[in-house]
Amino acid sequence: SYHDRIPLEDDYEVVQARTASLNSRNGPINTQVSSLPAPWTIGSGWAPEDSYKFSLDPDDEWFDEALDANVDDIMEEIIAPRVKNKRIIRSEGRGDFAREQQCPDCMSRGNQGASTAQFRCQDCFLPDLTCGGCFIRRHKLNPFHNVEVKLHSKSKAFSNFVTTEMERFAFRTDHLLRRRLYPATQHKVRTCVTFALLKLLHLFSLMGKVSTYDMYRTIERLTNNSGVQMPKPRYRPTMRCLNQWRHLKALKRAGRGHDPEGAAGTSNGELAIRCPSCPHPGINLPEKWTQAPEDKRYLYMALICMDANFRLKNRLNSNLSVDPGLWNGMAYMALRDPYEKYVLSQADEEDISTCVGFQALAKATTQNTRGLHYTGVGAALPLIPKFHEPAHLEKGHEQYSFNLAEGIGLADGECPERLWGSHNPLAGSTRSMGPGTRNDILDDNFGHWNWLKYSSMGGSILFNIRIALLTMVHYVSEDEVQRQLGSDESEMLRATGRAPLHQTSASSFLVMGLELEEAKRRLKMFAAEQEKIPKNLRTSALRDQRKILKEKIQNWEAVRLVYMPGVLQIQTDLGRNPTALWNSDPNPEDVHLWLPSEIPSAKRNAACIEGLPEMELRLRTAQCGSSLQGLRQALRIKTRMIYFKNKNIRGQRGGTRSRSIIDRVHRRAIGFVQKYRAARQAKLILEGPGTWEQTYRELRNEDIRGFASGKPKKAPLRRASESESDPDLDAQEGGPVGPPRKKRKLGTGETRKQLSWIWQTLPLSMSSEDDDDILRAEWARSRARVRRASEEVMLVREEMRRVLEFLSWRSVWWEEKQYARSGVDSEMKEGIRAYAIEQAALQQTLEASFRQLYETPLAHVDD
Structure with a gap:
């Protein structure tokens, strides 16, 4: 048929195989090669093999297989479906007492004429059947159990028999x-x-x-x-x-x-x-x-x-x-x-x-x-x-x-x-x-x-005491952060005391190099934006900017030969000859400038003139301060723009225009972030680790935010009334930046807000025009949060003391109530005293439990 296997002339139906194994020393054990039938020879066609397992009814092949099978053959075990022993309906009958015709209580007392067992209690643990008299005798102390009459296969539930008997009598309330x-x-x-x-x-x-x-x-x-x-x-x-x-x-x-x-x-x-x-x-x-x-x-x-x-x-x-x-x-x-x-x-x-x-x-x-x-x-x-x-x-x-x-x-x-x-x-x-x-x-x-x-x-x-302690300790450590920058930005250059080697001084040479470095970063951002635009809509702006930057870098490299003569040898050793590099027509934003901070420390002094690395270090220090100040200013401007947009601008046209302006400020802030990170990395290479890192810290993504760390939860807004979010920005051009999202909403978050360190570091110089009211307000709020946290610690400690004092007083108050009432009988006195002792013990238990909880946190808090 169509699915039958085609016979082959070559011997493809036999496969030569060998079993591989290892000895105790992980060495191979030689085994003989054996011939095995090829897997494609199993069966006479490509159709799936028939199996009796798909049949609804078993046949006699199972019995023949069991007779012909060897002792070592493992027969497939047929597992019967699991039976669920749920016998709720069984209890509707007489159950285990179906064969009991006479009352077991009468028989245990030796009554000759035992009555028929037909009454069963629905609330007792043992669901046996008794006669009516024995049932009443059993339930003298349980008058509210429900009775059920079982008459062979018929049953009938009655109302509470004790209630029926109680209606005949009149009872006093007591x-x-x-x-x-x-x-x-x-x-x-x-x-x-x-x-x-x-x-x-x-x-x-x-x-x-x-x-x-x-x-x-x-x-x-x-x-x-x-x-x-x-x-x-x-x-x-x-x-x-x-x-x-x-x-x-x-x-x-x-x-x-x-x-x-x-x-x-x-x-x-x-x-x-x-x-x-x-x-x-x-x-x-x-x-x-x-x-x-x-x-x-x-x-x-x-x-x-x-x-x-x-x-x-x-x-x-x-x-x-x-x-x-x-x-x-x-x-x-x-x-x-x-x-x-x-x-x-x-x-x-x-x-x-x-x-x-x-x-x-x-x-x-x-x-x-x-x-x-x-x-x-x-x-x-x-x-x-x-x-x-x-x-x-x-x-x-x-x-x-x-x-x-x-x-x-x-x-x-x-x-x-x-x-x-x-x-x-x-x-x-x-x-x-x-x-x-x-x-x-x-x-x-x-x-x-x-x-x-x-x-x-x-x-x-x-x-509450744990939250208050964490908040207080956190804010105190923030308050101790060093706020001063290491050096004065106004002193960028220092005289070398030598005749000028070139008409461009060494300090000007380094300033030009830093400017080229920043121009490369801006051009990279611009090129990334142009990549998102279709090629048929792109202009020649990117090509023109690359041409201008290329000329500037080549002119700067000519001056570099004067102040960094050893760079050419380093480039040759690394196979990066500048002539061959420019002949390959690279993008200028990808060209290596080889500033002193980019040269290995072992070769830096030999490649540069004396004092050039120290000059770059001073410029990098000033660059860190200026980039931080520029970043703060950009964030302040963006914050005000967002507040103004959310409050005053409505509609698609106004929202689009304001959004484009905010995006420009956003890109400017990203430039300051990249400038600071490059300057800090260069300073770390030139100077090494030190106390300056307390001032110029590592700028992480979560540090780049507005005046407060807590982001407001974004509520679902209508399409035409979309509001801007907190002025956090994306420093990595596409990666989410900002504080981690809170998994649990603990109120408004005002008491747990914290300023980023970029707002706590003092600028190098600040004129009266740079003095910002928003920063003063946020500093005052941070100070208020610190004071509220300290007050909370003292208040919670006082509350702990008051709780323990109150429970102790309440315990004594109940103990005094034991004998507060006279003129009653002895039974009433005993009940009054028992309840007072019980309540006093409850207050003492709460006091002991609370005191054990309070001892640990209070032991580590100083007055």
Whole structure:
């Protein structure tokens, strides 16, 4: 057929092969040559070989292969598919107890007439079957387990049998509470909720911000998910129990149960959790803190922030007479009567907003507020928080900036925003609540938020001290950088004391060489730009510039023979004769100039006249300073142009023109970068390493940036409103330059900005015209960042001390509560004492844990 193999006359069907191997000494072992069939002879055609593995049904060839196979042959193992032992459906029947007809409990007690085993508990660990009497006997201490009746292959689930029996009796409230059952009413109790369920619902509502209705429907569906014969709705009693449970837990944790006056004696805000790091006179402040020096008073200052959340609104679907609430000023929400009076007194006032981006106050008095009890929740510092600062008007930014205010440290003033971010999910569920219940829910959630901060304050403050220490040490090392240039630029030349060898002096010769070197760099950049243009559109400008530069280099080389006579011999030894070089018609920008810095140090003195390398060294030093000064000036001009373009220029025409001007300044800055790198490299060759490297550092790509290092995150902009970025530039003509992109956004970055060293090195000479206001402002900001970092270290240390003092005081406070209440029975006294000891132990545990965390960082910080 078409695919059959064509027989060949030559013996191509046999391949001579030898097995190669090595002995223990890595020597070859001689083996005999053997004949093997060629691989292309296997099979009678090019079509793939038939295989029984592709068949759906096995044939008898498998059995014949097994009989004819040798003992050494390895048969292919057929692996059966893995069976997944998932027997969830098996538990729907009687399972392992299907053969048990009689009650095992009756048989174990020796009852002759054992009853039929048909009752099974769905909540017990052992799912065996018992009779009804034994089932009740087992669950006397577990009355809320669910019973299921198994009748051979049929089963039926019943309601809780204990609940059915409880409906016959009347219980006192204290009896129910002793059994950890919370009654929904004080008289004629018909509904109770277990303490365990209340704890679960409470934590779910705090952690997941789940509404009570959703949680109740979930429990209802756990009882019966069929939708048929649903249990009686108990949503309102459950919600009432949960609201009371929240309030009672807050009273209990605040120690009101240990006070003889009880809940009635609770003062305003007493249920709020105090911040351990905040200053509390008489608790965690030194005795003479009011007499602290002027420069230390900020350590005992309380930082108060104010913000409003207009998502947490409340509809006019109820009133305070129907739903007064339970907390009413005991925690975080203000006391109702004074607050309402103040609101009425300010009803005619108009809010004055200085906010541009956030129209919070403007929207607070719009038509969207009709039919609302409250338009939001307001949670006072005369400073603008760092995140809100860009959205406010520019007037007064320096006066109200956290970065410049004394005694603030690295605080950002955005603590309310973190609170709102966690509690915005409550907006949907609290919008339709009554005013009292809504305030209770918010108080409870705010308390939970404060407790999370309270218990995790060890790690959070430890993080702050580490950031503050790193920032302070970093800025101090930056402040110690040498700012002076090594020598005076005005003294470029020095008299040689000899008769001139040429009409062009040695210093002029070197100046011409440096100018040619710079001209070569400019021509290379121009040639690279011309390469991007199609050949049919190119002009003769590149050819003309190359011709001019070639003539200048040839004229300069004639003078080089006078001041550098040994260069010709070096070129001859290296096979770079200048005559042959120019005959090959090279591009002049690629020609080697052979300045003293380009000659090996062993041959430099022999190739040059005396004092010529020292002259170039002085010129290179001056060149480093002038190129740095030119680079700074170019960056300043580009910065101002970008700010002007982003603020004033719109449209494609204006944007294109301004972009072309900025690009020209950009190319000029690149030229200064290349000039500095060449000058520094030559200075390093001529002088070698030394202290001058502290002034003229290596200019890396990330050092070439504007006044600050941090790049703003580029937000997605519209096509017609594209803004320029930070004035970083590409020093390598195509490679990305600038500070590394931050992987994690840690705020605005103002406190972590740092000036590049090119802005910290003083210029060689600076006239009044060169004095730049922007540099003075950036120097002042850098100084402010250093001071804020130092203040943050002191503030965090003080916070650590205050936290430990507060926890110690709180522990003693709870220990004193053990015997604060009298006139109660012994059982109540024991409960009061046990809870006080438990809370005191909790405070001691937190104190010990925090103290262990604080010891290491505090041990390395000097006062």
